[in-house]
Structures are given as C-alpha cells and as structure tokens.
Amino acid sequence: MDEGFRFKVILLGQGAVGKSSLLLRYVENKFSLRHISTIQASFQSKTIEVDGRQVELSIWDTAGQEKYHALGPIYYRGSQGALLLFDITDSRSFEKVKTWVKELQRVLGDSCALMIVGNKLDLEKERTVTEQEARSYAETVNAQYMETSAKENLGISQVFDRLAEEMIRMAEASPQQNTRTGNSNSANGRSNRTIELIDDEPKRSKCC
C-alpha cells in the first residue's frame, strides 16, 4: 500500500504576519492586497511530489489572536508538521513563535516537524529580526528556518517541499506512526481491551 503520504500541517502565526497570503500564494499562486476570488484561506490541501512520491498536504490555519492561544493543543492533535510564521519586521511576532514552539514540543514531543518561516522579505529595509538570530534559534529547537516573501513569491514552495521531506523522513524513521493513506486511523495507545466487537475468533461465545 505504498500509495503515498498524507500529512497534516498546522499554520501558526500572529495576526497580520501573512499567514493567509502565504497559503494562497502556495496553493493558488495568487497574491493581492485584497484577494477576492477565494473566500477562505483557513483550510487548504495540495498534493505535491517529493522524490517521486505523492504527498498530500492538508494545511490548517489557526487563529493567531492572543485570546485563542489556549485552544492551540486542540489544533495540534495529529499533525505531522507545523509552519511557524513570523514577520521579519516585527520582533513581537518572533517572540510569539518561540512560545508556540515550546507549546508544540510540550504537546507533540518530537513527533512534529517544525519549520520556522520569516515572512515579508520584501520589507528587508525595515527588518528588526536578523536572519542570524532566527536561524540560531531554530537550530536550538531542532527546527528548520527559511525566509520568504509572499508578495514577491520568494521561497514559498521551497518551504513546503522542505517541510514535506522532513515529514517523510520522520514518518519513515518511526513506522508506528502511520500516516499512509491506506489506513489513517488514530487508534493509537488503546490497550487492555477485553471485549471485541469483531467476532473473527470462532471460539468466542456470542454474548453473556
């Protein structure tokens, strides 16, 4: 059943760092200050090919406002990758990324591939977070780091390709985490079952 992979990627980032722009640029290759044709940029999926293998990415946007921060873990559940976006002209948004990384690692452990992205490369002149700073931080938390510009379509698809590669690597390293399209069940960690609903053993009596 080596049909391909199916990954869930969550998109985290403070408001106005360009989450929806990045997503739309990637999925539809569109950028405009007022996008009109697409009415939603919160859930998108795209199938790509990495090393000749089909990878279906489901990208889940999350609400970035402070007051919804506590809801994060509900979104993280069952995701194989996280895209943490910040605005290189806004150091507050970078600090926000750090708190998310901590939380992700607390909830998901090391099972989630992390990709930190500095967006708005087109505003290089107003940069307040240096590439060096971001990169060294990413290294300490075992994440990858890239910079993009959704406006000028710089580095967007590379971000997703790299993330997909990393997710495949992790999925193959830990085969018990089943992300193959064949069976995407989440029945992990279910033990000590005494009753079965399947009667494939003939010796079992049918009822009490």
Place this chain on the structure above:
Amino acid sequence: MGSEHPPVEEHDESKKLKVQIQEKDLLCINGCGFYGTPQWGNRCSKCWRSHLALMKKHHDFTKNRTLLSFDNFQERRKLSTESRSMTIKKIFKPSAMLGEGQSQTMTPSSSMSPVTTPTRVRSLSPESKASREAFSEYLSKNLPFLLVQDIVKTVKYATNKIHELNAISPDELSDLVQNFYQGVSEKLNHNPVFTSGKLKVRTQDVMEEIEKFLCVSCYSRLFCASSDEEVADVSLQDRIRSLHWVTAGFLETKLDFTNVSKCKTTNCQVRDKLDEAISQIIDMNGHRTAEKKLRCLIDCCHAIFEALKESVAPTSADEFLPVLIYVILKGNPPLIQSNVKFISRFALASRVMSGESGYFFTNLSCALQFVQEMNHESLRMNQDEFEAYTSGHLAPPLSLMNCACNQAIGSMERSLAEVGELLKKQQQLLVKIEELDVKMTKENEEMAVQFANFLKVNPSQKYLQMKEEREKVEQETKLACSLSDSWSSSKLSSSRNSEDEPKATEQATSTLLQ
C-alpha cells in the same frame, strides 16, 4: 415502614435481639460513626439526607432523559406506528436481508438488559430501517455476494453487542467502536477482492457506509449516553444563555453589519448567511449519522465564509473562529457537546482527523472550549463588568457595533430613519400645499379683476351683439310704448264717432262662422 406490618411480638423480639446481640448494628451503615435508624435505611440523619439527594438526582435525570432524549421521541413515534410496522414486518419477513435470523435469535438475550426494552430491539425505528435498506443495497450493488454476507454478519454482531453492553463508559465504547472500524478496514484491505483493484469502491467508501449504519442503528446507545454528559450540556446551554450579551463586537469579529445604509442588499446577505449558519448548526442535533452531523457543520462554516466575504476575503482562521463562536452563542445549539462527543467517539477517524470536515470539527471543538472558558480576560474587559453582565445586573452599553449586531435594534433603527424621512417629506408637502392654496386664492382674485377690466376694455363680439339686440329691443319697446300711448289716446278721441264700427265687425265674424 415495613416494621409496622409484622405482628407486635415479633417486632419487639427482633428489636430485643438486636439490642442484645450487637450495638454495632445500630450504627449508620455508611460507617460514619453516628447511629442509624431503620426508618432511614439504617443511616444516620446526615447520610440519609445525602442519600435522598442522590436518589432525587437520579430520578430527575431519568425524568429529564425521557423528556429530552431521542429515545423517547423515537418511542413515542414508535407507539403511533407500532401496529402498522408490525404488519409490515410480517409481510416482509420472508424477504428480509441476511443476518435477520441472527438478530432474531439475539433478541431474547438482549431483552434481559434493563435499559433496552425488548420491543425496541425487535421493531426497528423507521430511520434504522431505512438505513439498513440503504446499507444492504449499497453493499450488494458494489461488492460480491460472499463479501457482503461477511460484512453484514460482522456489523450485525457489532451492533447487537453494542446494545447488550450496559455497564460500560462511553469512552470504552468509543475504543471498542474505533477498534472495530480499524479491524474491519484492515480485514477489507487484506481481502483479495479489494487488493485486486477491480472494484469501483475503495475500502474507505465501504467503511463510511458501515459507520453510517452503525451510527443510526445504535444511536440510542451511543448518543448522550451518560447523565454527566447531559448535565454538562444543560449547563453549557445555561452558560450560553447567560452570555447572551456577548455580541459580535465583543468577539472582535470582522463582520460588516455597519454598512446598512450604504448597500442594503449585500448587508441583508450577511445577516441571511449568518442565519443560515445558525440554523445549520442547530440542525446538527437532528441527524443521526456522524456524516450528516458533520455535513451540517460544513454547511454552517461555508455560510460563515460567505458572510465574511463582504468584509474580509479571503478569510483566515483569525476571522473565522470568532464568527463561529458568535454563531454558537447566538444559536445556542441543543446538546452540542454531546454531538461533538458523539462525532469524536464514533465517527471514522478519517472524518474527524483530516479533510475539511476534520478542520471544521476541530474549530467547533475550539469554539466550544472557548465559550466554556470565556472570561473577562478573553474578552479584554473588567472582571466586575463581565460578572455584572453575565449575571444580568447590568446591561452592556449600546455601542454602535453592538447595536448594529442586534437585529431587532437594527431594523428598528432603520424603520425609525425611514419614518423620520417620511415625516419630513410630509411636512414639506404640507407647506407646499398651503403655499399653493394661498397662491390660488390670490390668483383667482387677480384674475377676476383682470377679467373684468379686460371685458370693460375689449368687450366680446357676442357681448356687443347682445348689447345691440338689447338696445334694439329697448328701442322697440320704447317705440311700442309710445305707439300704444298714442293709439289709446286716439282711440279715446275716436270712440264716440265710430260706434257702428264694432257692429260691422260682429257681422263679419258671424258670417264667417256660418
């Protein structure tokens, strides 16, 4: 008061015996150290009271459950259609699907369970019947006969088992069902019929059908199955009711209600779309399958995106989640938490974990959690203020945004503005009417004067003619008068000398008559 029924001696004897034998027996059976009394079931007063409270709670719950739950609804409906369904059953019995025999043999054992009454297991609800037919039709259309038989047998076994299991927590049941799904899908995946790739349907499709059937046929056992969950639902509903004052403004939604005057048609759409979203989320409770419940949720979310389209497009989660929360607060959907739990427990994992339905479901879970934990901090306001609004001591100020969100106030304001405009128009009209009136009378007078003057200066032809005629007539009369005067005077003078003249005329007339 069982102690009053037996004869007196025996009663005394037993009492004596008790006193003689063990003083320990007089202690409260809860072992709290106080003395108990037989009237209180050998409990002390304190334990008896808590026991009563527990009993009452239990009683209330069962009462509520019968009032609220789907079961009862189903039962009531069943009562009305029972006789009919029995005859239908008789007619169709020979042609019933595979596994029917098995279910018939299963019924006696399941009838022993205290919760499920034997009749309910035997006569299926119309929904279950319809879903069973759809299920078997789907299978027989798409799969080879042997496999169909196998699947039906497996599923039948599982549904019967679910109905039998009583002393089991919903979470354990969920584990069982999920394991069942996984087991069946593994079995199907390894089946040569599927691996050969000749079939039109995928394992996933078959699994979806199995899930649908299982949801419908075991709904009464799977949905809202414990008292705690129902209590949680009711308390959530109360909470939402107490949060009625939280409007779109407080949640910082980007819904654009304000451009009413600018563009009436689009704004109506925003409201209509929100209403649609609300009705969809309420509708979730009305369906039995996880699939249909999720379908409602997806429709609800799409309506929200449509509503947001006017103000922000494309909509990211930053805008979407607040509106979903707003929709939940406005709609106060019934048993929403039980519905969410039902879906997360008994839907196929693929539905809940991936795809659009999974995304929206996650958002719904988030929104519900937010509502539950909503406090002054999450709305960025003063704690006292928040509590005052929630308890109803204070009404929130009517800011523009909040007003604009309230439909009633909104439409009232619009009507008021319209009435004001109409009044103004009427006033203007009245002024104009008065002006016209004055002008008309003035002009009328002027005209009369002018007309008279004009006539004086330029008399018309007719007038002249009439005048001429009149003058003529006057002259004639004058003439006639003078003539008659002269005539009469002459007559007087000549009357004496012409006396035979009348005689002559008399003669003439008589001859004429003859």
